[in-house]
Amino acid sequence: MxxxxxxxxxxxxxxxxxxxxxxxxxxxxxxxxxxxxxxxxxxxxxxxxxxxxxxxxxxxxxxxxxxxxxxxxxxxxxxxxxxxxxxxxxxxxxxxxxxxxxxxxxxxxxxxxxxxxxxxxxxxxxxxxxxxxxxxxxxxxxxxxxxxxxxxxxxxxxxxxxxxxxxxxxxxxxxxxxxxxxxxxxxxxxxxxxxxxxxxxxxxxxxARGVSRSRKAVELPRPEVEAPPIPEGADFARSGAPSFITPNSEFYRIDTALRVPRVPTSEWRLRVHGMVEREIELTFDELTSRRLLAKPITMTCVSNPVGGSYVSTAEFLGVPVRDLLAEAGVRDGAEQVLSTSVDRFTAGTPIEALTDPDRDALLAVGMNGEPLPVEHGFPVRMVTPGLYGYVSATKWLTDLEVTTWDNRPYWAKRGWALRAPVKTQSRIDRPTGFEKIPAGRITVAGVAWAQHTGVERVEVRVDEGSWRRAELSEPVNKDTWRMWRIDLDLPPGGHTVESRATDRSGYTQTAKRAPTVPDGATGWHSVFFTAR
Incomplete structure (x- = not known):
């Protein structure tokens, strides 16, 4: 060497x-x-x-x-x-x-x-x-x-x-x-x-691309269609259920973005094209100058397991998607709107869900009285009541292509269903699993959802006994969840409580357990706790 x-x-x-x-x-x-x-x-x-x-x-x-x-x-x-x-x-x-x-x-x-x-x-x-x-x-x-x-x-x-x-x-x-x-x-x-x-x-x-400053500078217009006041009885938070409106900081977030896209309003553009009579291109100011409506909407992630936390409610402000599609003129044979985010994520929403005059699918610009948080899609995202988010709620939206199902969106390529209506579900929030509580009279409380159908009733049973009907909170609209609660007298010992919901169509939540793939989990939520 x-x-x-x-x-x-x-x-x-x-x-x-x-x-x-x-x-x-x-x-x-x-x-x-x-x-x-x-x-x-x-x-x-x-x-x-x-x-x-x-x-x-x-x-x-x-x-x-x-x-x-x-x-x-x-x-x-x-x-x-x-x-x-x-x-x-x-x-x-x-x-x-x-x-x-x-x-x-x-x-x-x-x-x-x-x-x-x-x-x-x-x-x-x-x-x-x-x-x-x-x-x-x-x-x-x-x-x-x-x-x-x-x-x-x-x-x-x-x-x-x-x-x-x-x-x-x-x-x-x-x-x-x-x-x-x-x-x-x-x-x-x-x-x-x-x-x-x-x-x-x-x-x-x-x-410093101006996203924080851009968001602070946004003055949300007053909606042409305002949301009715939320009734006092819509909230059972004191009984252990979640608050009716989920604060923005607590709203669940599930997406594929490893780094949150940051797009100031000055750089944002939306293109509506594909199987339409005329293409539309809009700036943020042009979008917000259109007819806006405000509405509380409950959103659910398809990855939410039975009893999971990936469900939240906010009052969204936005432009109805059906207004833009009517202006563009949807051609015969169109089956979906393929929405694309700035980070190239795609979702496919059935065309009938977006053009339905009874379903207020929105290009949302506001959330709970303020511009969309950056993590939740600022400056513009989609919100479609009654459908799981992976087919209907593209964040950081920049493109809407009217097309057929031959054009497969992101999650459909990975084995998830093309059409994904939210399934009727209920969740027990109080007591929590394995909690130790005083014996005697207790309050069991939770939440149920059946977006775009509405919750009709919730039933509860303890230790596989008979089903008892729970008290429901005041309804707000068929696109939002409802809280429920029931008082039970329980002796000391371990107990298992289960819940099931029935929606306004008469369908009762199935006991059959199914995983989240390909179109959402099913089953009754159960919680074991100890009274002493």
Whole structure:
């Protein structure tokens, strides 16, 4: 082994630190450039979105079951761990030569390019982000690899020299001259600071597209059709049921967006096209100048299990979709409206649901008296009463194409049903599972929903006894949930309470358990608790 090769042999710690800092530099550089060009092209986000798209259906279901609304955070954390492990392996493989690490970074770059192209399309400007990430990673890796202190040759000196250096500076693996170690530490610290600054700047620039200011500047017009006041008896919150209106901060969120799209109203456009007599293009101001109506609507996610929490109610303000479709002129043979979000998610809504004069499907711009929260689709989203969200509630809406079912939307390609009316369901909110409560008279309370049909009654039974009819809250409209409650006298011991709802069509919620796939879960909700 010659002297030149000795100078290029890194210790384990130096090799791993070099690789990790290089990957950090690559990701933050890509994130910064993406904030200046196309946020969806940020390498970490683009690869994560592709992972979501390509994940098999059982994996998606498992992620939602395990992590709920934190499934995207879990994915990001998991990706981070994989990146750290691969970078560590690449660094260790690069102790003698930077080639393995350079190949790994280049592979990451190619993956980022492919992912960005699949999400954004062949936009040269958008592809600058993964390119910048690759160049930054390679540049930093080569620089730090040259700067890193080397270890002595494999000899008696190699076995004693590292120990001597470690005793001098209190480190392990960062061996070499004192000035060499100091130079590497300064270089590494510089890369870490620059990466932190780039990542922070990218985040701030992404937010600085004016979305927060744009949302604050929106003055919602007064609706031409106002929602009737909600009666006092619509809410059984004091009995343990949820409040009738769900606060925006508590409204469930389920979507495929790894990074929430941020579109200011000045950049928003909507195109209505396809099987129509005339295409329509609207700005946000043009949309909000149209006839608006306000209405409380309960929304439910198809991923909601029996007794689950993915159901919420808000008063939405928006333009009826049927008004736009009537203006565009729907041609014969049209079967669905394929709605597309700015992040290219698609949903297919049956044309009859959107043109039904008795069903107020909306292009919503407001939610509970304020502009839509960014996480819930600002500036415009769809809300269609009576249908699960995956076929009817596209957020960050930008395109409506009138078409046939041959044009398959996102979830239909993954085995979910094309038509997905919300199923009649009920949930027990009080008592909670395995709760210990005083014996004697107790109040059992919950909520039931049968959107666009309406809840007629709710029945409760304890320990498989006879069904008893619960008290229902005052109805608001057939597109919203209803609260229920019942007082029961129970002796000490363990008890199981079950509930079932009957809608206004006469259909009673089935006891048969079915999973969420392909069109929503079924079954009676039951809760076991102890009276003592």
């Amino acid at each position: 010659n002297r030149a090769s000795h100078r290029h042999r890194l210790g384990n710690t130096a090799a791993v630190v070099t690789a990790l800092l290089s990957v950090a530099a690559a990701l933050t550089a890509g994130h910064l450039v993406a904030a200046l060009t196309e946020p969806r092209a940020s390498p970490h986000v683009a690869v994560g979105n592709v992972a979501i798209d390509l994940a098999p259906r059982p994996v998606k279901e498992l992620a939602i079951d395990l992590f709920g609304t934190s499934d995207k955070l879990a994915l990001l954390v998991g990706m981070g761990l994989v990146i750290v492990l691969l970078a560590t392996a690449g660094g260790l493989a690069s102790r003698r030569t930077p080639l393995p690490g350079s190949v790994l970074i280049t592979g990451f770059g190619v993956l980022g390019l492919v992912a960005a192209a699949s999400r954004v399309g062949p936009d040269p400007l958008a592809l600058t982000a993964p390119l910048a990430a690759t160049l930054a990673g390679l540049g930093v890796f080569g620089w730090l690899h040259r700067t890193a202190p080397s270890v002595p040759p494999d000899s008696e000196a190699a076995r004693t020299e590292p120990r001597r250096h470690a005793e001098e500076d209190g480190t392990t693996g960062l061996v070499g001259t004192t000035s060499g170690r100091r130079r590497f530490l300064v270089s590494g610290a510089s890369v870490a600071l620059a990466s932190g600054a780039a990542g922070t700047a990218g985040q701030l620039l992404g937010d």
